[in-house]
Amino acid sequence: MHLFNELTNYQQPSEEGYYGQYGGAYIPEMLYSNVETLKHQYLQIMEDPAFKAEVAALLKDYVGRPTPLFYAERLSAEIGAKIYLKREDLCHTGAHKINNTIGQIILAQRLGKKKIIAETGAGQHGVATATVCALKGMECVVYMGEKDIERQAPNVARMKMLGAKVVPAVSGSKTLKDATNEAIRAWINEPDTTHYIIGSVVGPHPYPDMVARFQSVISAEMRTQLEAVTGSALPTHVVACVGGGSNAAGAFYHYLNEPTVELVAVEAAGHGVHSGMSAATTQLGSAGILHGSKSIVMQTKDGQVVEPHSISAGLDYPGIGPLHAFLYESKRGTFMSATDEDALKWAFHLSEIEGIIPALETAHAFAVLPEMNLKPTDIVIVCLSGRGDKDLATYMQAMDMKA
Amino acid sequence: MSRLTELFEQKNTRVLNVYCTAGYPQLNSTLEVMESLQKNGADIIELGMPYSDPLADGEVIQSSSLVALNNGMTIDTLFEQLATMRTTIHIPVVLMGYMNPILQYGFEDFCKKAKSVGVDGLILPDLPLYEFEQVYGATIKLNDLDFIFLVTPETPETRLRKLDSLSSGFLYAVSSSATTGTDKDFSKVAVYLKRLKSMQLKNPFLVGFGIKDKASFDAVNAFANGAIIGSAYIQALSKGKDVETTTKTFLQGVLSN
Numbered sequence A: 001m002h003l004f005n006e007l008t009n010y011q012q013p014s015e016e017g018y019y020g021q022y023g024g025a026y027i028p029e030m031l032y033s034n035v036e037t038l039k040h041q042y043l044q045i046m047e048d049p050a051f052k053a054e055v056a057a058l059l060k061d062y063v064g065r066p067t068p069l070f071y072a073e074r075l076s077a078e079i080g081a082k083i084y085l086k087r088e089d090l091c092h093t094g095a096h097k098i099n100n101t102i103g104q105i106i107l108a109q110r111l112g113k114k115k116i117i118a119e120t121g122a123g124q125h126g127v128a129t130a131t132v133c134a135l136k137g138m139e140c141v142v143y144m145g146e147k148d149i150e151r152q153a154p155n156v157a158r159m160k161m162l163g164a165k166v167v168p169a170v171s172g173s174k175t176l177k178d179a180t181n182e183a184i185r186a187w188i189n190e191p192d193t194t195h196y197i198i199g200s201v202v203g204p205h206p207y208p209d210m211v212a213r214f215q216s217v218i219s220a221e222m223r224t225q226l227e228a229v230t231g232s233a234l235p236t237h238v239v240a241c242v243g244g245g246s247n248a249a250g251a252f253y254h255y256l257n258e259p260t261v262e263l264v265a266v267e268a269a270g271h272g273v274h275s276g277m278s279a280a281t282t283q284l285g286s287a288g289i290l291h292g293s294k295s296i297v298m299q300t301k302d303g304q305v306v307e308p309h310s311i312s313a314g315l316d317y318p319g320i321g322p323l324h325a326f327l328y329e330s331k332r333g334t335f336m337s338a339t340d341e342d343a344l345k346w347a348f349h350l351s352e353i354e355g356i357i358p359a360l361e362t363a364h365a366f367a368v369l370p371e372m373n374l375k376p377t378d379i380v381i382v383c384l385s386g387r388g389d390k391d392l393a394t395y396m397q398a399m400d401m402k403a
Numbered sequence B: 001m002s003r004l005t006e007l008f009e010q011k012n013t014r015v016l017n018v019y020c021t022a023g024y025p026q027l028n029s030t031l032e033v034m035e036s037l038q039k040n041g042a043d044i045i046e047l048g049m050p051y052s053d054p055l056a057d058g059e060v061i062q063s064s065s066l067v068a069l070n071n072g073m074t075i076d077t078l079f080e081q082l083a084t085m086r087t088t089i090h091i092p093v094v095l096m097g098y099m100n101p102i103l104q105y106g107f108e109d110f111c112k113k114a115k116s117v118g119v120d121g122l123i124l125p126d127l128p129l130y131e132f133e134q135v136y137g138a139t140i141k142l143n144d145l146d147f148i149f150l151v152t153p154e155t156p157e158t159r160l161r162k163l164d165s166l167s168s169g170f171l172y173a174v175s176s177s178a179t180t181g182t183d184k185d186f187s188k189v190a191v192y193l194k195r196l197k198s199m200q201l202k203n204p205f206l207v208g209f210g211i212k213d214k215a216s217f218d219a220v221n222a223f224a225n226g227a228i229i230g231s232a233y234i235q236a237l238s239k240g241k242d243v244e245t246t247t248k249t250f251l252q253g254v255l256s257n
């Protein structure tokens, strides 16, 4: 199926942050000192036993890890394969995003930073950042596209209640891309005291690798949990939705170098891949530079970044992390997509047959299951990246339309 | 000798580089703006190639870029507009822009074309030193274009010397870590500029980011070879009547004694 290259260590970018041709750090000189400090210190800090212990304790007692691996019986029967759900929706704050923010806030403390900035799309990363800032007593400013502020109102309220300042990004499409631009600009304006907690496996090196490592706890647990119930740590497939790609990177990480495990990344097709209203980056994009790294980018022939569309704010992004661009190009990953309509349908369907209301982002991952040609012997883990509380307004609208 | 080197041989103080966005305020006003800048006392023109996601730029240049893009400006169109510029423009012209549109155009073709229309140098804020040395620097040099690196108050000395050695034409001293168009306290900037001056760099240096009027221009000229004005001029253009009157009034204000 996939062209797996045994010689490639998919977990390890080069010294300069390259996965194949993708990655690097295309940043203005104003950010050089900050990014260079991170680049030299992140591995050292992350490998420090005291740091590891502090992160592990918080992940356990504060986030509630390990999250369960749940066998979805009715869904399995319907699809005709054994389907397990990795319940990241049960993390404190309701999504996988906090795995990364816990790690980065402690890292920021070690770097002596006093203030945290972040971008957010769906608001889950913003909430996860505001949460750890409250926990550690740090100032927190979250940049969020004006359009996303409207469609993810509950998360805006949560961030404010947690003491964060939410700044609307009013440029461009007023979504995640623009919030990221604003966060990077804010970082340029006060680099000494501030740490930027990027919410996905995007941005200049070392962010993609650092965020992937913090999220890798997802697949570390999957291995142990799956082995306990099936006798083998290896499923046949791991499926995850991809915005920037952090829950996917975390769910894939400890399987990247296992050739028998098919890694399925699901992008948001919006109104349809070729409708002109889509966020299916690998299908529509080409090599380019966005937010400080070389990757696959949705752009015009003149190299202007295109405004994407997805019903889910967290997938409404015209890029993808460099690791995923490499997985796509090397064919190590299988890239599929799901439309707004499919995602909505699956959000309701999963609620009805498993009693789990997923986030809109997450619903995309389920929507491809019927198209995967699965066999009864297949063992599939779907990364249930987040819960749907934040999307209730959208879900209620959909119900009104059906009623 | 490059036009930039020649300029600094003749004039090494109060050199004024003015930034304007190509295709702003109108698609076809690029040359008119350039001619007006030259006529009213600018020594260098820094022509910005509009990009959808200009990370190093503040609101003013972001919005002029958006207007220019909506006007239909592209790199192709820009080169068409510049094809005849050397019949009227004799001061140095530097292109400023972001890597992504240039990569789509083709980096080598871009450098060739820039050289052939008479562009003198490039400022690419998101082309870092590492990539310059590994990949792109050779193409820039091969096409005989000057390349101008940015340095900031936080740039360590060894790195600063390296950026200076790889730059030609001039060095772009960012007044403090910030995006364009941010107000500055120039008493703090002075310490940094004094240090830069004492380093006896290979290149002359121009100070940019936050220079907006006579006071700020004079302040940095105590140490630097000159300055770069961007956002303040774009703002004047956005409010002014016609390009010539606006440019004349603006530059007279900055350059008056």
Ligand SMILES: Cc1ncc(COP(=O)(O)O)c(C=O)c1O
Pocket (backbone or CB within 6 Å): A095, A096, A121, A122, A123, A124, A125, A199, A200, A201, A241, A242, A243, A244, A245, A246, A247, A248, A313, A314, A315, A359, A361, A362, A385, A386, A387
């Ligand atoms: C629940 C959930 N899943 C997925 C995503 C997409 O991000 P990523 O691709 O980095 O996992 C988000 C982003 O906001 C999210 O909230």
